Each structure stands twice: as C-alpha cells, then as structure tokens.
Amino acid sequence: MSARSVATPIPCDSALPATAVTKDHVISICQRIEKTGATTQPERTKSAIGGVYRWAMRERLASVSPCAGIGRRSQKVDRKRTPSDAELRLLWDGASSQDAKLSPAMRSIIKLAILTGQRRTEVAGAIVSELQLDGKEPKWTIPGDVNKRGKVIEGRTKNGREQIVPLSPQAVALFREALGHASRDPKSDYVFPAQIGTVKVGKKSRLPHVHGESVTMAVRRLREFAGIDDISIHDMR
Numbered sequence: 001m002s003a004r005s006v007a008t009p010i011p012c013d014s015a016l017p018a019t020a021v022t023k024d025h026v027i028s029i030c031q032r033i034e035k036t037g038a039t040t041q042p043e044r045t046k047s048a049i050g051g052v053y054r055w056a057m058r059e060r061l062a063s064v065s066p067c068a069g070i071g072r073r074s075q076k077v078d079r080k081r082t083p084s085d086a087e088l089r090l091l092w093d094g095a096s097s098q099d100a101k102l103s104p105a106m107r108s109i110i111k112l113a114i115l116t117g118q119r120r121t122e123v124a125g126a127i128v129s130e131l132q133l134d135g136k137e138p139k140w141t142i143p144g145d146v147n148k149r150g151k152v153i154e155g156r157t158k159n160g161r162e163q164i165v166p167l168s169p170q171a172v173a174l175f176r177e178a179l180g181h182a183s184r185d186p187k188s189d190y191v192f193p194a195q196i197g198t199v200k201v202g203k204k205s206r207l208p209h210v211h212g213e214s215v216t217m218a219v220r221r222l223r224e225f226a227g228i229d230d231i232s233i234h235d236m237r
Contacts, residue, residue, distance in 0.1 A: 018053075029049075090227065091228060093226070104178075116167070121156075127189055128189055131191070
C-alpha cells in the first residue's frame with residue numbers, strides 16, 4: 001500500500017524546526033490541498049518544499065529532505081494554451097511600457113521569446129557567439145549535445161539537439177539593442193548577463209546570466225499589469 005493511501009492528516013506546527021519535519025508532514029499538507037479539488041497545486045507545493053530542503057542541504061542546515069521518496073501528488077497535464085492576437089498585443093505593449101517596471105534586459109527577453117518561440121532559459125542564456133546578426137539571413141544557433149572523445153558535452157537545448165532559429169528584423173534589432181545597452185558588461189559572453197548589483201553582499205549569482213525563474217516572475221507581473229489571464233512564455237511555442 002502506498003504512502004498516499006495510509007497517511008493520515010497530522011497537525012503542522014508553524015514553529016516546527018526544519019529538521020523535525022517528516023515525510024508524513026509533507027504528505028498531510030498535500031492531502032489537505034487535494035481535498036479542495038486542486039489538480040496541480042499539491043505537486044507544486046511538494047516541489048517547493050523540496051526545493052527549500054535542497055538549498056538547506058547545500059548550506060548544511062539539513063541532512064535529509066522530507067520530500068525524498070514521495071511520488072507525484074498529481075497527474076501531469078500538458079498545457080495547451082494558445083495566446084490570441086489581442087493577448088499578444090497586450091503583452092507586447094505592456095513589455096514596452098515604462099510603467100511595467102521591467103529592466104531593459106527583461107523587456108528584450110520577453111519580446112524575443114514572443115518573436116522566436118524559444119524557451120525562457122534559452123533566451124535568457126543566449127551567448128554572443130551563438131548570434132549571426134549580419135547578412136541576408138541572420139540566425140541564432142543554439143547548441144545541442146555533442147560527443148567529444150567519448151564524453152558528452154551538454155548543449156543548451158532541452159532535447160539535446162542543435163536548433164537554428166531564423167531571426168526577423170525585429171529580433172535582430174532587439175539583440176543588437178541588448179548587446180549595445182550601457183548597463184551590459186561588454187566583457188560578458190552572455191547577451192543578458194546577470195545583474196551583479198542585485199545580488200546580496202557576500203553572495204554569488206546562481207548563474208552568469210539572467211535566471212529563467214526571474215523571467216517567469218517578470219511575466220507574472222507583466223500579465224497582471226496587462227490584464228491577461230494565465231499566460232506564460234511557454235505558450236508562445
């Protein structure tokens with residue numbers, strides 16, 4: 001019998017030490033969410049708790065994760081959302097508005113994601129050497145996995161295959177603008193390098209470029225600003 005079927009709700013003390021949280025605590029929290037009829041939130045909640053403990057384990061604040069061994073709490077449902085022309089216009093105009101409070105880099109990332117249909121991490125992690133902006137057929141080559149002397153070097157695409165993305169004049173202009181922006185470190189290999197000024201003193205940026213999660217949070221704010229219900233970067237694909 002699975003843990004899902006035998007676990008019984010247990011009280012969760014908000015002051016409970018992190019090291020005292022058990023697998024049953026996590027399952028109980030998920031079960032309470034499941035009783036509300038939510039389909040995806042239980043798994044997201046479990047993943048969020050697991051993420052906190054993975055960080056705590058790296059920082060030597062915890063030795064184990066209470067989420068270890070807990071199966072999926074909900075069925076994975078493929079997202080099928082196609083933005084309408086009107087929604088795309090609202091999103092584009094919102095990204096262009098100074099009132100949206102987006103950094104210049106984030107504005108470009110969102111617009112390039114709309115124009116190219118590429119994943120948030122692929123756009124945010126674009127490397128200068130990947131771009132060919134001159135000529136009659138400008139393109140963006142995103143490297144896939146390669147085998148060098150028996151060792152697999154991972155590329156930047158999710159499926160491991162090289163992608164060659166033709167660039168429209170608008171996309172070329174956005175890339176050129178990003179490369180020439182005054183706040184960008186010209187020594188960086190990345191089109192959208194991490195903003196060191198936003199990192200807390202004594203800490204290091206998790207990535208040398210804008211993080212994909214930062215793009216997700218920016219789109220959420222932009223969606224609210226533009227008055228669009230439930231839209232994501234992945235929907236552009």
